[in-house]
Amino acid sequence: MDKKTVVIGVIGADAHAVGNKIIDLTLTNSGFNVVNLGVMVSQEEFIEAAVETNASAILVSSLYGHGEIDCNGLREKCDEAGLKGMPLFVGGNLVVGKQEFEEVKARFMAMGFDYVYAPSTPIETTIVDLKNKLGLE
Amino acid sequence: MKFLTVDVGSTYTKLTAIDAEQRVILGTAQSFTTIESDVMQGFENAWRLLTENRPDNPCADFKYDQMLVCSSAAGGLKMVALGLVPDLTAKAARTAASNAGAKVVKTYAYEISGGEQQEIFDINPDLVLLCGGTDGGNKEVIIANAKRLVAIDRAFTTIVAGNKSATDEIREIFREAGKDVVITENVMPQFNKLNIEPARDAIRQMFIARIIEAKGLNRIQAMTAQKIIPTPLAVLQACELLSRGTSKQKGRGDLLAVDVGGATTDVYSMASGAPTVDNTMMKGLPEPWSKRTVEGDLGMRYSLTHVFEQLPEYVCSDKEYIQRVQAWVELCSAHPDTLAAPDSEEERIEEFLGRSAVSLAVERHCGRIAEVYTPLGEMHTLEGKDLMNLPTVIGIGGVIRNSRHPEEILKGSLYDIMRSECTKPRNPKFYLDKKYIFASMGLLSMVDAELAFELLDKECVALG
Numbered sequence: 078m079d080k081k082t083v084v085i086g087v088i089g090a091d092a093h094a095v096g097n098k099i100i101d102l103t104l105t106n107s108g109f110n111v112v113n114l115g116v117m118v119s120q121e122e123f124i125e126a127a128v129e130t131n132a133s134a135i136l137v138s139s140l141y142g143h144g145e146i147d148c149n150g151l152r153e154k155c156d157e158a159g160l161k162g163m164p165l166f167v168g169g170n171l172v173v174g175k176q177e178f179e180e181v182k183a184r185f186m187a188m189g190f191d192y193v194y195a196p197s198t199p200i201e202t203t204i205v206d207l208k209n210k211l212g213l214e
Numbered sequence: 215m216k217f218l219t220v221d222v223g224s225t226y227t228k229l230t231a232i233d234a235e236q237r238v239i240l241g242t243a244q245s246f247t248t249i250e251s252d253v254m255q256g257f258e259n260a261w262r263l264l265t266e267n268r269p270d271n272p273c274a275d276f277k278y279d280q281m282l283v284c285s286s287a288a289g290g291l292k293m294v295a296l297g298l299v300p301d302l303t304a305k306a307a308r309t310a311a312s313n314a315g316a317k318v319v320k321t322y323a324y325e326i327s328g329g330e331q332q333e334i335f336d337i338n339p340d341l342v343l344l345c346g347g348t349d350g351g352n353k354e355v356i357i358a359n360a361k362r363l364v365a366i367d368r369a370f371t372t373i374v375a376g377n378k379s380a381t382d383e384i385r386e387i388f389r390e391a392g393k394d395v396v397i398t399e400n401v402m403p404q405f406n407k408l409n410i411e412p413a414r415d416a417i418r419q420m421f422i423a424r425i426i427e428a429k430g431l432n433r434i435q436a437m438t439a440q441k442i443i444p445t446p447l448a449v450l451q452a453c454e455l456l457s458r459g460t461s462k463q464k465g466r467g468d469l470l471a472v473d474v475g476g477a478t479t480d481v482y483s484m485a486s487g488a489p490t491v492d493n494t495m496m497k498g499l500p501e502p503w504s505k506r507t508v509e510g511d512l513g514m515r516y517s518l519t520h521v522f523e524q525l526p527e528y529v530c531s532d533k534e535y536i537q538r539v540q541a542w543v544e545l546c547s548a549h550p551d552t553l554a555a556p557d558s559e560e561e562r563i564e565e566f567l568g569r570s571a572v573s574l575a576v577e578r579h580c581g582r583i584a585e586v587y588t589p590l591g592e593m594h595t596l597e598g599k600d601l602m603n604l605p606t607v608i609g610i611g612g613v614i615r616n617s618r619h620p621e622e623i624l625k626g627s628l629y630d631i632m633r634s635e636c637t638k639p640r641n642p643k644f645y646l647d648k649k650y651i652f653a654s655m656g657l658l659s660m661v662d663a664e665l666a667f668e669l670l671d672k673e674c675v676a677l678g
Contacts, residue, residue, distance in 0.1 A: 082351070090588045092495070110350070112405040117495050117586065117595060125299045130351040130405050141589045 086114030089147035144171035152189025168194030218278035227256035282657035298346035310410035314417035315444030347377030364391035448656030457484035476515035487599025572626030
């Protein structure tokens with residue numbers, strides 16, 4: 078029962094399902110209780126799931142290039158729903174075109190995300206950050 | 215073996231006499247019951263009518279071996295449900311209570327306020343279902359709501375079906391306050407996993423243990439060894455039986471049943487509701503195969519004004535006609551015993567309002583489909599049940615049975631292009647429960663499922 082719960086899903090109108098399954102499996106094998114919302118998940122669904130399950134973090138994936146539009150406002154909605162300080166992670170192919178990742182990262186940090194990952198970052202990297210953030214190791 | 219089933223209603227007590235050897239319904243009778251008068255009086259009047267000594271009455275010397283009783287007397291089983299997130303545990307709580315045959319007056323989400331405490335005091339429910347949090351999930355809200363519930367000065371029993379990690383504390387809160395509580399399994403133990411049967415069973419147990427006496431049903435209970443169950447639960451059991459069939463007889467498959475009463479409209483669906491359109495993603499809480507919803511604001515007498523107020527603008531552009539409809543609505547609301555004369559305009563207005571009530575109730579019962587354009591092409595999302603290919607719609611009870619054109623009322627259940635997001639049936643066949651036997655057969659199914667199915671299958675006739 079002491080397992081930490083994390084909510085994961087692919088945000089927006091994005092239907093990329095394969096990476097989502099890999100993240101689910103890897104997090105579960107790393108000792109997390111995973112609430113996987115699957116693909117095409119709205120901001121509200123992330124928040125409702127986190128409230129009901131008392132989640133410790135939300136991990137958002139976006140693969141189709143519209144991540145910036147889809148993710149904007151998630152932090153504010155978390156605050157509104159009583160999830161102040163909820164750790165937010167985001168990764169995937171967040172934007173389209175050849176953009177400097179550092180700039181993209183800065184924009185997502187400004188939106189209130191705690192961790193922003195460049196394309197092709199292995200989920201293991203995120204798990205290390207996640208455990209640090211939650212004080213698990 | 216001869217059976218007598220008794221449906222003690224809020225307005226009528228209905229008897230059905232069944233002969234198991236001849237495998238027929240010998241007769242039915244009903245008599246007026248009022249909330250004030252004793253339940254026994256309604257029963258005795260109906261019994262007299264059933265066994266009346268008139269020529270050709272097959273029930274004139276009817277004697278039964280077993281009596282089975284269901285009840286919706288004194289307003290039925292009145293409940294309120296509490297959950298955490300509206301679309302998650304609050305919805306699961308409502309589904310569980312509705313499926314147990316309760317009239318869920320109101321559903322609350324998050325921590326309730328002082329005003330909402332007062333509202334529950336005013337509703338004065340028979341039972342309260344308290345849910346919230348997945349197992350190991352949020353505890354604060356369900357505990358806070360437990361504290362708020364014990365502070366309400368009413369005698370209801372609370373059934374707790376929420377986060378198991380909070381149950382010890384909750385039991386302690388109720389023990390200290392000296393209030394009745396029953397703790398059962400979580401309605402949503404894991405995220406989006408529905409587990410409503412334990413709560414449903416607990417509600418039925420409490421109905422037997424507490425409500426029967428409170429509703430003045432103990433004298434009728436003393437006449438039978440079988441436990442009295444809520445009428446909507448009996449109807450639900452009949453729907454399940456007709457859909458599934460028995461080990462020896464093939465059921466009718468997926469179906470929808472609608473019961474439009476004077477105060478409420480009940481909708482029952484027996485269907486998985488799997489998507490009928492390609493590339494559809496399921497969203498939201500999964501729904502049980504056997505699902506009941508009850509609309510407290512949709513009825514043909516006591517709540518007719520609400521039906522009228524919710525008529526969509528596009529149904530009729532003739533202002534004068536709408537005024538005549540309004541006049542009829544006002545008349546029926548003031549005098550609930552008003553009946554339309556055969557072949558009058560009032561009769562057609564009545565059918566129009568009935569169809570509108572069915573339309574709204576089925577719309578709320580079924581799912582919602584939406585188109586989403588993605589870089590991978592057009593996709594759909596579906597929340598709730600997709601009933602578009604459902605083959606069977608059955609009208610039971612109330613207005614539909616009394617109407618001379620029941621299919622006109624049942625047409626309200628059809629898919630409507632103006633509300634294309636609602637996944638209502640596109641091309642079903644309509645059936646009618648002519649003798650109003652669903653509740654009776656639901657009762658009978660508990661002792662003789664084969665006979666109950668046979669009679670249901672015979673009496674549920676195709677329309678048009």
